[in-house]
Every structure is written in C-alpha cells, then in structure tokens.
Amino acid sequence: MQKLPAEKILPSLFYALLLVSIGITGYIGMSRRANMPISQLAPGETTEAASVISLTNCEAGRGKICILATGYDAQGNLLISLKTTLRPMPPIYAHLTDARQSIRFDCHTVNYSPHLLYCLSPFKGDSATTTLKIYTVEGDRLLAAGLLVFDGIAQIPESVGIPEQPTPMPVSYPSQTATSYPSYPSYPTYPAYP
Amino acid sequence: MPWISDALAVLASQGNALLRLLALFSIGGLLTFGLLRRMLQERLDSTETFLLALAGWPLWWVLSAFLGFFIARHLDFGPGWTTFLLSISGLLFLPGWKNIPAPFGRFSWLLLMSGLLFILALFTRLAFLADLLVPSYFDGAFHYQISQHLLTHFGQWPWDASHPLVNGYYHIGFHLLTASAAFVTNLETVQVILILGQVMLAVMPFPVFLLTKHETGSPLAAFFAFSLAGWGWNMPAHALNWGKYPALAGLLALQFALMIAFMAARKDSRRIKISWLALFLLGGVVSGLMHTRSLVVIFVFIFSFFAAGFLKNLPGRFKWSMVAFLLAGLGGLVIYIESRSILTLVFDPYLRAGLWVSLLVAALSPFAFRRFEQLSLTSLLALFLLLVCLVLPLPGESFQTPLDRPFVQMTLYLPLALLGGLGLAGQRAESFRGWQTGLATVAVFSALFVSIAREYSFAPSPCCTLFKDHDAVAFDWMDKHLPKDAHILIAGNTLNVFDIENPAELRGTDAGIWIPLLIGRQVSMEHLGVDFNVEETLNHLCERNVTHIYLGGSPERFNAMGLQARPGWYARQLSLPEAQVFEIIGCP
Numbered sequence: 005m006q007k008l009p010a011e012k013i014l015p016s017l018f019y020a021l022l023l024v025s026i027g028i029t030g031y032i033g034m035s036r037r038a039n040m041p042i043s044q045l046a047p048g049e050t051t052e053a054a055s056v057i058s059l060t061n062c063e064a065g066r067g068k069i070c071i072l073a074t075g076y077d078a079q080g081n082l083l084i085s086l087k088t089t090l091r092p093m094p095p096i097y098a099h100l101t102d103a104r105q106s107i108r109f110d111c112h113t114v115n116y117s118p119h120l121l122y123c124l125s126p127f128k129g130d131s132a133t134t135t136l137k138i139y140t141v142e143g144d145r146l147l148a149a150g151l152l153v154f155d156g157i158a159q160i161p162e163s164v165g166i167p168e169q170p171t172p173m174p175v176s177y178p179s180q181t182a183t184s185y186p187s188y189p190s191y192p193t194y195p196a197y198p
Numbered sequence: 199m200p201w202i203s204d205a206l207a208v209l210a211s212q213g214n215a216l217l218r219l220l221a222l223f224s225i226g227g228l229l230t231f232g233l234l235r236r237m238l239q240e241r242l243d244s245t246e247t248f249l250l251a252l253a254g255w256p257l258w259w260v261l262s263a264f265l266g267f268f269i270a271r272h273l274d275f276g277p278g279w280t281t282f283l284l285s286i287s288g289l290l291f292l293p294g295w296k297n298i299p300a301p302f303g304r305f306s307w308l309l310l311m312s313g314l315l316f317i318l319a320l321f322t323r324l325a326f327l328a329d330l331l332v333p334s335y336f337d338g339a340f341h342y343q344i345s346q347h348l349l350t351h352f353g354q355w356p357w358d359a360s361h362p363l364v365n366g367y368y369h370i371g372f373h374l375l376t377a378s379a380a381f382v383t384n385l386e387t388v389q390v391i392l393i394l395g396q397v398m399l400a401v402m403p404f405p406v407f408l409l410t411k412h413e414t415g416s417p418l419a420a421f422f423a424f425s426l427a428g429w430g431w432n433m434p435a436h437a438l439n440w441g442k443y444p445a446l447a448g449l450l451a452l453q454f455a456l457m458i459a460f461m462a463a464r465k466d467s468r469r470i471k472i473s474w475l476a477l478f479l480l481g482g483v484v485s486g487l488m489h490t491r492s493l494v495v496i497f498v499f500i501f502s503f504f505a506a507g508f509l510k511n512l513p514g515r516f517k518w519s520m521v522a523f524l525l526a527g528l529g530g531l532v533i534y535i536e537s538r539s540i541l542t543l544v545f546d547p548y549l550r551a552g553l554w555v556s557l558l559v560a561a562l563s564p565f566a567f568r569r570f571e572q573l574s575l576t577s578l579l580a581l582f583l584l585l586v587c588l589v590l591p592l593p594g595e596s597f598q599t600p601l602d603r604p605f606v607q608m609t610l611y612l613p614l615a616l617l618g619g620l621g622l623a624g625q626r627a628e629s630f631r632g633w634q635t636g637l638a639t640v641a642v643f644s645a646l647f648v649s650i651a652r653e654y655s656f657a658p659s660p661c662c663t664l665f666k667d668h669d670a671v672a673f674d675w676m677d678k679h680l681p682k683d684a685h686i687l688i689a690g691n692t693l694n695v696f697d698i699e700n701p702a703e704l705r706g707t708d709a710g711i712w713i714p715l716l717i718g719r720q721v722s723m724e725h726l727g728v729d730f731n732v733e734e735t736l737n738h739l740c741e742r743n744v745t746h747i748y749l750g751g752s753p754e755r756f757n758a759m760g761l762q763a764r765p766g767w768y769a770r771q772l773s774l775p776e777a778q779v780f781e782i783i784g785c786p
Contacts, residue, residue, distance in 0.1 A: 023224065072667055075774035077675065078781070083774065085671045091211065114674045116716060117331050122671050186539075187694045187705060188335075188440045188604040189661045190432075190546035 059136055059150025062087050069138065069148045072120070082127035084109065084136065084152065087119055095141040098123045100152065102134040111138070201656035204328035205321050212327065212393065218383040219393050226255035233257075237473035241466065245309040249408040252316065252401050253454040256375055256447060260484050263374040308417060312404070319428060320400040325656040326438065331670055333391050335662040336706040338441030341373065343715055346387045348377035369444030371487025376443075395438050398450050402434060403427035405453035406615050412461055413573055414623035418639060422646070423619025426559070427611060429650045430618070431552035437608040439662040445605055448489030452496050453612070455481030459500055460573070494600045495609055498583045499576065506575035521567075521575070524582060531585045540694055541588060544607045548614070555649050558642065559614050562621025569624035577613035577620075584609055602695050664752050669709035672748075672777035677717040679771070680746065680779075686713055687739060687747045689756045690723040708750025709777070721748075730760030736767050740785035751776025 062070040072085040084098065098109040109123035136152040139145060209216070231251035234242065242250065333342060380390045406427040411420035429435075437446055455478050462474035485492035509520055532549075535541045548556045566574040587601040601609075622642055626635050680686075688710025693703040704723050713721050722744055728735055730747075747768065749756050758778060761768040767784030 023221070027221065072671075073775045075772065077679070077773075078769060078771040083671070083675065083772070085667070085774070087667065089207070112674065114670045115677065116670045116673060117667070120667055120670050122674065124675075186543060187691075188543070188607075190436070190543055190551070 056146050057148035059138070059148050059152075061153075071136070071150070071152060074152070077124070080126050080128065081124045082109075083122055083124050085120065085122040086111075086138075088121065089119065091118070093118065093121070094147075096121070096138050096147060097141055099137045099139070100125070100127060100134050101137070201322070201325035204325035204657070205323075208324040208327045209321075212324075212389070215383070215385050215389050216324075216393055218385060219379065219390065219397060222259070222379055222383060223255050223397055226258050227251045229258045230254040234477070237477060238470065241470055242461070243306075245306050245312060246408060246412065246461075248309055249312060249404050250454065250457060252312075253405045253408075253450055253457065254481065255401070256451065256488075257454070257480060257484050259378060260371045260375050260487055261480075263378040264371075264487075308411075311417075312407075315407075315424070316400060316404070319403065320397065322429075322656060323396040323400045323435075326396060326435075326658055327392055328657070329667075330392060330658050330663065331667075332388050332665045332712060333395070333441045333443065334439050334658060335441040335664060336711055338391070338443070339664075339706065339711045339715060341369070341376070341441060341443050342388055342391060344369075344373045345376040345380065345391065346715070348373050349380050349387055369448075369489050371484060372444035372447045372489070374487075375447065391443055395443050395446060398443075398446050399435055399438065402446070402450060402453075403615070405450075405457045406612070406619065409457055409460055409573075410616065410619035410623070413570055414620060416623040416626060419619045419623035419626065422622045422643065423615050425643075425646055425650070426555070426618045427615035429654050430555045430559075430615060430646065431547040431611050432655065433547045433611045434608040436547065436659065437604065439659040440604060441662075442604060442608065444489045445491070445608060448485050448492035449495075449609065449612075451481055451485030451488050452492040455485055455496055456499050459496075460503065463503070491601055491605050494587060495584070495605075498587065499580050502576045502579035502583060503572070505579055506572045509575055510571050521578075524578060528578070528582050528585070531582065531589070535585065535588065541603055544585075544588065544603050544610070547607065548610060551653060552649075555646060556614065558645055558649075559618040559621065562625060562642070563617045564621075565624030565628065566617050566620035567624075569627050570620045574617060574620055577617045580613045581610065584613075604695065661753075664706070664750065665709040665712050666751055666776060668774045668776040669712070669750050672772055672774055672779060673709075673712070673717055675772055676713075676719070676748075676779060680719060682719070685720045685722065685743055685745045686710065687744045688713065688721045688723055689726040689749070689754065691726050691754050707754035708748075708752040710748040710750055713748065724756075726754055726756055728756070730756070730768065731763050736764075736782070736784050739782055745782055746771070747780040747782065749778040749780070 057068050060067055060070050062072045064070075068090050069086055069088045072087045074085070075083045077083060082100070084100075093113060096111045098111055100107050100109060107125055107127055109125040109127075111121050111123040114120035114122065134152045136150060137146060138148040140147055228251075231247055234247045234250055234254075238247075332338060376387060376390050376394060379385075379394060380387045383390065403424045403426075407420045407424035410423040411417060414420070434446060434449060458474060458478045458481055462471070462478065466474070482493065482496055485496065509517055512520065532545070535544060563574065566577075584601065584606050588599055588603060588606045590599055592598045592600060622639065625638060625642075628635070630638070676684075689707045690704035691707045693705045704725060706723065707726055710721060710723075713719050722742060730736075747756065747761065749758055749761075761770075761780050764784070767782065768780045769783045770778060771781050772779040
C-alpha cells in the first residue's frame with residue numbers, strides 16, 4: 005500500500021479535527037444546556053449574581069437587571085418591564101412597596117427575547133417613588149432591589165376611569181411624515197454609535 | 199469602542215448557534231473548495247481557492263436544498279435530512295481532489311492571514327446582533343415568513359404554488375438556504391436569518407481581496423480593497439438594516455461568479471475553460487436563485503469587462519476620448535439622480551457619509567488606470583451602467599427599472615473598492631523612491647482607518663429597527679390578553695423606492711407586521727395617515743371587523759392623537775412608552 009505523503013495527511017487531519025471539534029463543542033454546549041434543570045440548581049448557581057443587584061433605569065446604564073419601562077393596561081394593572089443579562093434567568097416575582105401598601109407582582113419572561121421580562125399586577129399607587137424588590141420564586145431569595153420612579157411614562161388608560169378627557173401622550177415621538185418618507189432610508193444619525 | 203463589548207456579549211449569548219451555523223458554513227466551504235480543486239486543478243493556488251470557497255459556500259446548500267425538496271416528494275424521506283445527506287455526500291462525489299497537491303502542502307502566510315481576517319471580520323459583525331430581536335424593517339418580516347413557511351412545509355415539491363407567499367417570489371434560493379439551515383441546525387428561523395446575514399457580511403469583502411491580489415499581485419493593495427469593501431462605506435452592511443438578506447446573499451454569489459469570470463480570462467486548456475464556464479454558470483444560477491436582480495449585475499460587469507477590453511485596444515486618442523465621454527456621462531447621471539428626491543439616497547453612503555473615502559478612491563484611481571487598464575475601465579463602466587439601470591425604465595412597466603435604488607446603493611461599493619485597491623497597487627508600482635511609496639501607503643491606510651473609526655457604525659440603524667423591546671413586551675401581553683380571533687389594524691406607508699411612486703403598494707411601518715408571525719392574530723394594514731378622528735374611518739374599520747389597533751414605536755406609525763381624541767370609540771388597552779394597543783369600542 006502506498007504511503008500517504010505528509011502534505012496530504014496534514015490537511016486531511018486539519019479538516020477532520022475542525023469538523024470533530026465543532027461537533028464536540030456544539031454537542032457539549034447543547035447537552036449542557038438541555039440537561040440543566042433550573043429548578044434543581046442551588047440558589048447560588050442559578051445566576052451570576054450572589055449579592056443583591058441594584059436596580060437602575062436601563063437608560064441610565066445597563067446592569068444585570070434594569071428597569072426598561074412602566075405602563076398600564078386597561079384592567080388597571082401596572083406593567084413593569086425589565087431587561088436582564090443574567091443567563092439563565094431564574095423564575096422571579098416582584099414586590100412593589102410605597103408608603104401605604106406592598107403588592108406582589110407576577111413576572112414572566114417575554115417569549116421573543118430571553119433578556120426581557122415583565123411584571124404585572126393591579127397597582128394604583130400615587131406616590132412618585134416606590135421601592136421595587138425582585139425575588140427568585142425558588143427559595144424566595146432577594147435578587148435585586150431599587151427605586152421605581154414614575155416619570156410620567158406609566159399612564160392609566162381611560163377605561164380604568166381616570167382621565168376621561170383626551171390627554172396628550174407624555175412620550176415624545178419623533179415627527180412623522182405620512183407620504184414623503186422614502187423607503188429604505190439611510191443612517192439617520194450617522195455616524196453615532198450606539 | 200462599545201461595539202467590542204456588544205460583540206463579546208453576542209458571542210456569549212449566541213455562541214452555540216453561531217458554532218452550529220459555522221459548521222454548516224464550513225461544510226459548504228469545504229465542498230466548494232474540493233469542487234474548485236477538482237475542476238481547476240492548480241490553476242488557482244491554495245489561498246486563492248480558499249478565498250473563492252469562502253464566497254461560494256452557499257452553492258452546495260442551495261442546490262442540494264432544491265434537490266432535497268424534489269427527492270423528498272417522491273421518497274418520503276424527509277427533505278431536511280435529504281438536503282443534509284446530499285451535501286455530505288458531496289464529499290464522495292469529489293474523489294479526485296485528494297490527488298491534487300494539498301492546500302497546506304504549500305503553506306502560506308497569506309492563507310493564515312485570510313483565515314484570521316475572516317474571524318476578525320465576523321467578530322466586528324456580531325455587534326449588530328446585540329440588541330436585535332428579529333430581522334430589521336418590513337423586508338425582514340417577509341423573509342422570516344417565507345423561510346418559516348418552507349421549513350414547516352418541507353416535502354411539498356413544487357411548493358404550494360398557489361400560496362401567495364411563495365407564488366412568483368424571486369428570492370427562493372435564499373429562503374431554501376435558511377429553511378434547510380434551520381432544519382439541519384435545529385435553530386429558530388429568526389436566529390438563522392440574523393446570524394447567517396452577519397456571516398455573509400463577514401465573507402463579503404473576500405472576493406474583492408482575491409481579485410485585487412490576483413490582478414496586482416500586491417497583498418497590501420488586496421488588503422486595502424478588502425478594507426474598503428468591508429468597512430469603507432456603510433454599504434453593503436447597511437442593507438441588513440433594510441432586511442435585504444436575499445440581496446446580500448445574491449451579492450455574495452454573484453461575486454463568486456464574477457471572480458470566476460474575471461480569472462478565467464486567460465489562456466487555458468479546453469478542459470479547464472469548460473470548468474471555468476461550468477463554475478461561472480453554477481455561480482450565476484445560484485445568485486439568480488438568491489436574488490434575480492443579481493443576474494443584471496453579473497451582466498453589467500461582464501459587459502463592462504468586454505467593453506473595457508475593446509476600449510483598451512483602441513488607439514490612444516480614441517480611447518481617452520471615450521473615457522472622457524464616459525466620465526462626462528457619469529457626471530451627468532450623478533447630477534440627474536441627485537435632482538430626484540427618492541433616487542438621490544443612492545449616493546448617501548458615497549457622497550455624503552463616506553465622502554472622504556470616495557475622494558480617496560478618486561485620488562488613487564489615475565494610478566489604477568495607468569497600470570491596470572482593463573479592470574479599472576471595467577469598474578468605471580460598471581459604475582456607469584449600474585446607475586443607468588437605476589433610471590432606465592423597463593419596457594411595458596410604469597415604474598420598474600432593471601435595478602431598484604436599494605440594490606444599486608448596496609452594489610456601488612464593489613467597483614469603487616476594486617478601483618481603490620487597483621489604485622493603491624498602481625501607486626506602489628510607480629517609480630517613486632521606496633520611502634515615498636511606503637509613506638504614501640501608510641497615509642492611505644491611515645486615512646481609511648481613521649474614517650472607519652470615526653464614522654462606521656457597527657450597530658443597527660435606528661431608522662429601520664421596527665421590533666424593539668417595548669414591542670416584544672406588548673406582543674407577549676397581547677398574546678396572553680387578546681382573544682385568538684382579534685383582528686388588529688397595523689400601520690403601513692407607500693412603498694417609495696422607484697423614481698415614480700407606486701401608490702397601490704403599502705409596506706408595514708412598525709412592529710405590527712410581526713403580529714401574525716409571532717402571536718398568530720389576524721391583521722389588516724391601513725395607511726398611517728388615516729384620520730381616526732372622523733366617523734368615516736370608524737365605520738370603515740367596523741365594516742372590516744377590525745377589533746384592535748396597534749401602534750409601535752417606529753418613526754412611521756399611526757397618529758395616537760386621533761385615537762385619544764375619541765375615547766368613546768377607541769379604548770386604550772395597553773400603554774407602554776413605545777407601544778400601545780387600542781380596542782375599538784365604538785362599533786354599533
């Protein structure tokens with residue numbers, strides 16, 4: 005049998021190793037993720053954070069968990085949306101406390117992004133500032149805490165019974181042009197990043 | 199440089215998906231590499247073959263996906279697996295390539311550098327995915343919809359032709375690629391489209407590197423052309439902000455075909471000539487499957503190449519008169535296009551945002567014309583003809599032209615990058631002293647890199663990201679709180695691409711277009727200028743059984759004031775900073 009020259013063995017080995025290493029890495033990664041039952045992990049292992057995370061507004065700087073926005077639905081529920089970089093994110097619930105009350109909020113991960121969550125519960129607090137605390141469902145461990153400032157973003161809809169008169173939107177949108185807007189526009193704020 | 203942390207974050211969160219798609223990419227590239235070695239023998243060295251294979255990686259996947267669909271219909275074997283096995287079996291079809299001197303048998307630093315450049319290019323592209331939940335703009339939703347349809351209807355060959363999604367659609371090659379990739383890698387279609395787009399973008403400048411190196415023999419000039427093609431202007435990368443994934447895939451495949459065509463223009467044996475031709479046709483077919491307008495671009499470049507060959511052989515005076523005539527024509531076209539409100543956007547990346555880089559290329563181009571006449575003339579002619587394709591009406595069509603404005607906008611970088619690379623090589627070949635040439639080269643590279651560092655954006659453009667965080671939250675809320683038979687009104691605007699407006703066609707303008715795709719509720723589109731404050735609108739909506747109205751956070755959306763002014767007709771169900779849902783309560 006003719007012996008293969010080294011120059012042919014080398015590339016064959018290279019490609020074989022490349023494919024095998026990609027396959028092994030992918031397999032290990034997938035099986036680790038698939039075999040990781042979140043509920044069975046110890047509290048310290050569920051997230052990267054061991055201490056209580058300080059909640060901030062996402063616009064002020066993105067921490068491990070930040071408050072994206074607040075809003076209301078027609079049933080009078082306050083909706084608090086959160087953004088997180090924790091992977092995996094354990095199931096959580098929240099407590100919102102002001103001078104008069106403390107209300108539990110159920111929180112869900114958003115289907116279309118594992119980085120987004122929102123918490124929903126009836127809340128009609130009138131104080132400008134409340135305290136938001138986030139706990140893990142498993143073990144009731146305090147995960148994050150911070151002040152929730154109502155800066156006018158949360159607006160109670162008309163059907164809840166609060167303003168009957170049309171109210172201007174508190175959020176300022178950029179001006180729109182109905183017909184002259186070209187499709188496929190260029191960078192509007194080029195070259196700003198982000 | 200925040201893009202580095204963004205890219206690292208994407209690597210951490212989507213590394214697994216990226217690896218799986220890179221495995222797909224490697225298999226496609228390896229098979230193309232083998233095919234090129236087998237057919238072209240040693241016509242190309244290992245580095246050139248590697249670079250060409252990078253551009254040609256989707257060939258096998260697209261063709262085998264086609265065959266997979268066909269075979270699956272008759273064998274009931276599962277088209278996804280058929281596709282996968284066919285691609286793998288490509289290895290067996292190429293027994294001859296192991297008899298050809300191996301790529302690493304002649305190890306070159308250039309080959310190693312090309313590999314490293316690919317990794318670096320891919321890393322820069324990952325930052326784009328940091329905050330993107332779904333493909334951008336209304337095109338992105340459309341491509342997701344078709345890919346998902348094909349994925350869930352594997353086994354239908356020919357695919358359900360009556361389905362309005364697929365019927366007569368002209369990017370089917372791209373959607374077959376994404377559908378088969380999603381099947382083989384078991385990833386979500388959205389994720390496949392997003393990551394494949396960035397992989398294609400990372401590969402995009404390599405054909406320019408190859409051709410410049412092949413033509414000039416200068417690795418420095420090739421690297422300059424590579425940098426220009428990748429990051430010199432915001433095109434073709436900005437096309438992903440428009441969701442132009444098939445166009446980008448077509449651009450990659452057409453470059454494969456063009457590189458083959460340009461490098462084939464030399465004396466070869468009959469067998470090798472047939473191989474070149476077969477490879478060119480293969481590249482042409484795949485680019486046509488990816489995006490039919492790619493064929494126009496291939497024609498433009500091939501025609502320009504032959505015309506340049508003709509011009510080159512003219513006597514000096516005639517030749518330069520023709521070049522002057524061409525430049526005057528180009529100038530006239532630029533002036534005309536600049537005067538058209540829609541078409542003028544075509545020059546935004548080149549004459550406004552990337553003006554300094556364009557001027558740098560213009561300054562280098564005389565050297566290109568002196569030393570590399572045919573390819574420089576080809577680039578100039580292609581530039582001219584691409585713009586002609588933008589304004590030339592198609593016979594029998596009221597507003598269509600051979601190429602639309604976005605496609606021309608994202609293609610113009612190609613002749614410009616080639617001119618830049620050839621220009622630098624030409625400048626270095628002039629009889630300057632060594633230190634002068636070196637100094638000029640450093641200055642040229644510095645100018646380019648300063649421009650990239652100052653102006654290049656690696657993040658998605660706010661112009662075109664329709665589906666944002668607030669929309670994702672609102673969608674989840676709608677999915678849990680709105681009835682399954684809810685009928686939601688979403689905003690649209692006129693498709694404004696051609697010089698003549700086509701008022702009949704509406705395009706989605708905010709995240710509402712993702713409602714049927716993500717939460718399965720029926721939607722109807724209405725022009726965003728509709729006045730909700732008048733009774734006629736309410737009656738119209740009631741007649742159509744519309745139950746809800748969605749307002750996203752993009753600059754183009756319904757005017758909320760009209761809805762708020764009529765609380766007896768429209769009740770707000772959800773209010774978030776950039777997403778609102780209204781229920782229509784005023785119907786009789």
